[in-house]
Amino acid sequence: MDMTDSGLIPAPLRDGSTAGGAFTLGPDTTLSAAPGTESTERWLRSTLGAALGLPLRPAPPGTPGGVRLLVDDTLAAEAYRLDVGDGGAEIRGGDPAGVFWGAQTLRQLAGPDAFRRAPLGPVTPRDLPARSVEDAPRFRWRGLMLDVARHFLPKEGVLRYLDLLAAHKLNVFHFHLSDDQGWRVQIKRYPKLTEVGSWRARTKFGHRASPLWDDRPHGGFYTQDDIREIVSYAADRHIAVVPEIDIPGHSQAAIAAYPHLGNTDVVDTDALNVWDDWGVSRNVLAPTDATLRFYEGVFEELLDLFPADPARFPEFSGFFHIGGDECPKDQWRESATAQARMKELGLADENALQSWIIRHFDDWLSARGRRLIGWDEILEGGLAPGAAVSSWRGYEGGVTAARAGHDVVMCPEQHVYLDYRQGPGEDEPVPIAYVRTLEDVYRFEPVPAQLTEAEARHVLGAQANLWSEVTEDHARLDYQAFPRLAAFAEVAWSRLPAPAERDFAGFERRMTGHYARLDALGVGYRPPAGPLPWQRRPGVLGRPIEGTPPAW
Numbered sequence: 001m002d003m004t005d006s007g008l009i010p011a012p013l014r015d016g017s018t019a020g021g022a023f024t025l026g027p028d029t030t031l032s033a034a035p036g037t038e039s040t041e042r043w044l045r046s047t048l049g050a051a052l053g054l055p056l057r058p059a060p061p062g063t064p065g066g067v068r069l070l071v072d073d074t075l076a077a078e079a080y081r082l083d084v085g086d087g088g089a090e091i092r093g094g095d096p097a098g099v100f101w102g103a104q105t106l107r108q109l110a111g112p113d114a115f116r117r118a119p120l121g122p123v124t125p126r127d128l129p130a131r132s133v134e135d136a137p138r139f140r141w142r143g144l145m146l147d148v149a150r151h152f153l154p155k156e157g158v159l160r161y162l163d164l165l166a167a168h169k170l171n172v173f174h175f176h177l178s179d180d181q182g183w184r185v186q187i188k189r190y191p192k193l194t195e196v197g198s199w200r201a202r203t204k205f206g207h208r209a210s211p212l213w214d215d216r217p218h219g220g221f222y223t224q225d226d227i228r229e230i231v232s233y234a235a236d237r238h239i240a241v242v243p244e245i246d247i248p249g250h251s252q253a254a255i256a257a258y259p260h261l262g263n264t265d266v267v268d269t270d271a272l273n274v275w276d277d278w279g280v281s282r283n284v285l286a287p288t289d290a291t292l293r294f295y296e297g298v299f300e301e302l303l304d305l306f307p308a309d310p311a312r313f314p315e316f317s318g319f320f321h322i323g324g325d326e327c328p329k330d331q332w333r334e335s336a337t338a339q340a341r342m343k344e345l346g347l348a349d350e351n352a353l354q355s356w357i358i359r360h361f362d363d364w365l366s367a368r369g370r371r372l373i374g375w376d377e378i379l380e381g382g383l384a385p386g387a388a389v390s391s392w393r394g395y396e397g398g399v400t401a402a403r404a405g406h407d408v409v410m411c412p413e414q415h416v417y418l419d420y421r422q423g424p425g426e427d428e429p430v431p432i433a434y435v436r437t438l439e440d441v442y443r444f445e446p447v448p449a450q451l452t453e454a455e456a457r458h459v460l461g462a463q464a465n466l467w468s469e470v471t472e473d474h475a476r477l478d479y480q481a482f483p484r485l486a487a488f489a490e491v492a493w494s495r496l497p498a499p500a501e502r503d504f505a506g507f508e509r510r511m512t513g514h515y516a517r518l519d520a521l522g523v524g525y526r527p528p529a530g531p532l533p534w535q536r537r538p539g540v541l542g543r544p545i546e547g548t549p550p551a552w
């Protein structure tokens with residue numbers, strides 16, 4: 001069977017029918033789990049079992065028939081083999097994660113009903129045809145960045161998205177927790193970050209050119225126990241959570257809570273509020289020792305909440321994202337304090353001052369066994385050897401980083417920014433930037449052609465980013481994310497040919513079945529024919545850009 005016509009998303013390496021009878025999945029089916037597969041055992045029983053009304057009674061490891069889970073160290077990390085036949089269904093994984101990804105494939109083979117939370121009627125056995133699937137991911141880092149700072153997503157929504165990531169074999173959740181418009185995580189030594197910084201008085205409705213306002217206060221934050229729950233829930237699904245606290249720009253919410261963090265000799269920071277508009281605020285952190293000590297305290301608490309887990313995530317455990325992007329320098333140019341700090345350090349300009357701040361936290365995190373990652377602006381000024389780069393302004397930052405020996409996550413805006421509009425026309429809700437269709441995302445190639453083989457090894461993988469200025473609730477998030485996140489998942493997991501040679505028609509055929517799975521999950525995706533009436537936002541201004549995005 002051609003892997004791209006298998007019905008599975010993402011497409012596996014090999015998938016074909018085999019000799020032998022079907023496997024009957026029914027009330028008498030047992031579930032045996034060898035050591036190392038316990039989390040997948042729990043997941044299958046609570047998810048697949050609940051959806052189909054099956055008890056999946058435990059059986060000793062190796063019991064014939066039923067569903068059997070085992071770790072096979074002859075397979076690569078995250079690889080799996082799924083064999084289905086009249087002798088049962090056996091999932092072998094190169095590690096516990098591989099077993100889990102195999103279980104996700106078994107769920108797809110069980111039909112769309114397997115994606116519901118309860119049976120649709122009386123429990124009846126179902127036959128799964130004999131089949132053998134062999135699979136392994138192309139990239140180690142297969143991520144989604146979700147911005148919960150502009151619009152807060154309650155904890156249950158975050159857990160739901162972790163399940164959606166797992167269903168698509170995505171394994172990194174980049175958690176954007178702070179920005180000008182909100183601070184979203186409890187820091188016990190600095191309670192005003194959430195007492196003041198987690199809510200704003202009103203919200204712009206639409207792009208910043210829109211005259212419309214939502215005059216209801218907007219806010220919310222995650223307690224430290226909420227964060228621990230999210231991290232644990234993700235780990236059970238073999239998803240690493242990478243927190244982001246954005247510095248030194250995108251920090252007005254923090255400054256509103258603690259005014260001494262801002263450039264007090266330039267602006268009356270006591271008068272600042274959490275920003276209620278979109279764009280980039282000119283109110284940035286002051287380059288003072290007090291600011292450095294403050295954020296060291298914040299990071300100390302966060303390192304405890306987001307512990308490194310090298311056993312589960314050996315390739316990228318311990319990453320901590322510090323933003324580092326879009327920092328206006330106007331206030332530093334006007335600030336005597338900032339200029340004195342530059343003179344003291346012998347820095348040439350304000351760009352070098354930002355680099356000094358980034359390098360400080362690079363060293364601080366490295367001393368604690370953690371790895372700094374930031375948006376590609378952090379390349380300016382040099383980085384410690386272990387630091388990594390999220391390349392968002394096209395490919396150039398990623399190429400520069402890889403050639404300098406830094407690991408890279410490719411997330412260029414013109415390819416994988418899911419807040420960008422999905423189609424032309426007035427019906428597209430709050431249209432932002434260029435049109436990026438399902439096919440555009442499917443033809444995204446994470447490894448730039450100009451990299452050598454050695455340089456390309458620094459590309460850890462790829463990530464889709466979903467900023468939330470115009471996604472005010474989970475329905476809008478779903479619309480912007482899906483179905484494009486399914487296409488991205490295949491790009492990040494499957495070994496696809498060059499972009500122009502990819503079988504998009506075959507992917508669309510497989511999406512026909514996948515839409516039924518998304519329906520069962522309650523995902524409010526954009527239909528292929530365009531938005532449904534209730535998905536539109538007539539009269540709400542966006543910022544559409546016509547033409548083809550630049551190829552840099």
